[in-house]
Amino acid sequence: MTEPIPFPKMSPSSEPQAPVLLSVTDLKVHFPRPRSSFGAAPEVVRAVDGVNFEVRRGTTLAVVGESGSGKTTTALAVMRLAPITSGSVRLGVTDLSLLPDEAMRQARRRVQMIFQDPYSSLNPRQRVGEAVRAPLDLMNIGTKTERAARVDELFTAVGLRPEQQQLFPHQFSGGQRQRINIARALATNPELVVCDEPVSALDIAIRAQILNLLARLQRELGLTYLFISHDMAVVEHICDEIAVMYLGQIVERAPRQTFFSRPLHPYSVALMSAVPTVKGGRSRAAQRIKLAGDPPSPINPPAGCRFAGRCPAAGPGCDQPQTLREVQRGHWVACHRVESVAGLPTGPLQLPAAA
Structure with missing residues (x-):
């Protein structure tokens, strides 16, 4: 005892x-999966x-x-x-x-x-x-x-x-x-x-x-x-702080106020555009960022950016692995298309404006 x-x-x-x-x-x-057939490669x-x-x-x-x-x-x-x-x-x-x-x-x-x-x-x-x-x-x-x-x-x-x-x-x-x-x-x-x-x-x-x-x-x-x-x-x-996950990886991490005022990763922007809001009404809903397709399989994820296949802002360089980098004090993003404009980071997508 x-x-x-x-x-x-x-x-x-x-x-x-x-x-x-x-x-x-x-x-x-x-998590290992059982072999689908004799001689098949393990998944x-x-x-x-x-x-x-x-x-x-x-x-x-x-x-x-x-x-x-x-x-x-x-x-x-x-x-x-x-x-x-x-x-x-x-x-x-x-x-x-x-x-x-x-x-x-x-x-x-x-x-x-x-x-x-x-x-x-x-x-x-x-x-x-x-x-x-x-x-x-x-x-x-x-x-x-x-x-x-x-x-x-x-x-x-x-x-x-x-x-x-x-x-x-x-x-x-x-x-x-x-x-x-x-x-x-x-x-x-x-x-x-x-x-x-x-x-x-x-x-x-x-x-x-x-x-x-x-x-x-x-x-x-x-x-x-x-x-x-x-x-x-x-x-x-x-x-106090938020971390956004996509297909087993964190794609953005930031303090609450920073994130909700300026999400930078395209996936984060798409998530935020789907949040119901009173301001803006139907006009904002019509501008909602809609993602095409389904997430890739976690059994065989893409070699580059895992969000690239659904990203409305995908372009050259997205076929390369993306790592989290600090673009502003405490604000980390795994997207090479996030840039600094006038000393402030900006993403390739913007939230629909509220009327």
Whole structure:
């Protein structure tokens, strides 16, 4: 039995600076496929193919992209729930990618995950109080009395009543279930919380409540979020920095205000042009940048720019591999057609103007 660990009080972070908490370097997650026939060459799905990013303590990095871009696989690899083919995932000074199973189990005190579906992520036969207490029981943290007090504290922190611990998941709404999942993720007092589309399965009216809850908890507890989403409106509300993924690679990374005021990569511009807006109405919708075709297969991605086959601005040089380069302080883009005009970077495509 391990030594009981006292629970720290829920209080704001006192750190004067924001050092890097999570550092992902050249992360690759490749899944081998069975041979289609005898003698056929083996195939590999390159779900994540050379991803690099950092998340500073107390901030939120949002990873966005369409379905199949590799954003959820990246999140699972950070949690060591997907096998890492190569690269490193460092939490502080600890390289999670090198930890053996038992050491990784202990490291999960520091990193927890909120899953997308608030329904399937809870055991329907387990009382919700037991579900929130489960991480403490599994990791043998604290005494029985301390665990009970911690669960009471967590229910109050996420806006639920402590007496609701005796209820089962089916007795709660979707928003309440996600609050329970958030409470469970916070049970071990983690430094990093990986949020895998935590509001996509909720009604529009409930999404704002959960996002405001996550923002409040971040302020009060000094949490760091890796936030996976495909909803640009949600991302704009909660993130400090944004990384855009396409076919297993990051094509643009920038601070929130910089990105939403001036996206540079053609894929980012196309994503932003698809965001519904009140201003501009039908005229802006008619100017929406429409992408042709489907993304290439991650089994056999193009040798050059992976977006070139669908890019409205593709031209000479796009058949060469593109690497992220810093075109403005903190703004990285993997597109050789991004240029500097009057000291400011400009992309080959522009967002449709709002009327």
